[in-house]
Amino acid sequence: MKLDKFVLAIAIAVILAYYFPQLSADNAYVTLNEVSSxxxxxxxxxxxLKLSPEKIKAGLKNWKLHIVIQSSTFLIFPLIVLIFYPFLQNEQQRIIWLSVFFLAVLPSTxxxxxxxxxxxxxxxxxxxxxxxISGIIGIFVTPLWMGLFLHQQQNNFNFSEIYFQLIVQIIIPVILGILLQPKLGKLATRFSKELSMFDKSIILLIVYKSFAESFETGIFSGIKWIDLVILFMLVLVLFFMVYAIVYTISSLFSFSREDKIxxxxxxxKKSLVHGTVFSKVLFSNLAFAGLMLLPLMLFHAFQLLIVSIIAGRFAREQNQPKKVG
Structure with missing residues (x-):
């Protein structure tokens, strides 16, 4: 398989943040923080603009499938990670655990x-x-999940301030886009590639700034290569545990092949777009904002690889001629 270009671009952004963290300084005329906001x-x-109200209404019929997917995204994922919370022994472990928990409470891509x-x-x-729908639910649910633990790391954590930023930067633009969808929806679809490129550019800016600040404060100095390997293994285990649970539930509900897929x-799956956006709002005052994105970046690269392989296998099975007799 070819290396995903966006994954490569993220890696380059992290490298630039390591060698040139000064580019994220807030003393410029227009700062990266303002641009990313x-x-x-x-x-x-x-x-x-891309959300069609008609399609959303039509999709409500298959409610069992929707409940399974949203429960997996916002309940099964975080509950698995919560199991390990009582075993944390020091501040470094708590920060790493919190970064994995942040991954777990994000919406689907x-x-x-x-x-x-x-x-x-x-x-x-x-x-x-x-x-x-997962993206919309995540706007409200992800900050609630994170608020349970962020106040331990962020003394000035303020729910009202967080939700004010969410309302201004996310909720109002989404509502405005939905209202203008009948007039501008086709235009958004026509330029979907350009809009996707814009999304990725903003994500790269946020990734760069988050890691630049983390490198400058030395937050990664206490993390060894073995810690990164363990973190990657935890991400793999989390994916396969959720995949196995969803597979079992889908079988119990006797989903059709299409619905099970x-x-x-x-x-x-978890959304890198929502993760980077939420990180800017939730962790803007934290020195380890870059570390909070690390499990998500690992998960993003892994899910592209493994789900592509699984999707290819499902496609080959579907295309195989059925035996007669």
Missing amino acids: VGIALIFFFYG VSSSVVMVSMAKGNIPAAIFNAS TALFCGS
Whole structure:
């Protein structure tokens, strides 16, 4: 398989943050913080433009599938990570655990979920519906989950301030996009590639700034290579545990092949777009903001690889001629 160009771009952004952290300084005429704030609002405005109210209403019928996917995204993922909370022994372990927990409470990704479901011959309308709804639910649920533990790391953590930023930068742009969808929706679809490039550019800015600040404060100095290996293994285990649980639940509910594929792919993925955006809002005052993104970046690269392989296998099985007699 070819290396995903966006994953490579993220790696380059981290390297630039390590060698040139001064580019993120806040003494410039227009700071990266201001650019990324405006970029976040535009990302979610365009996200709202792509949401079709008619398709969302039509997708409500398959409610069992939707409950399984959203439960996996916002309940099964975080509950698995919560199991390990009582075993934390020091501050470094708590920070690493919190970064994995942040990954666990994020919504599902939209574009890659739909692409993979399409590749595997799954239920594409249900994938579009769940990926879209997941993003909306995450705007409210992810900060609530994180608020349970962030106050321990951030003395000045203020829920009202967090939600004010979410309302201004995310909720209002989404609502505005949905309201303008009948007029501008087709335009957003026509320029979907350009909008995707814009989304990725803003993500790269946020990744760069987060890691630059973390490198400058020396937050990674106490982390060894073995810690990164362990972190990557934890991410792998988390993915396969959720995948196995969703597979079991889908079998118990006797989902069709198409619905099972959709449940597996949408229920086991996490959104890098929402993760980087939420990190800017939730961790803006934390020195270890870069570390909070590390499990998500590892998970993003891994899910692209392994889900592509699984989707290809499902597609080959579907295309195989059935034996007669």
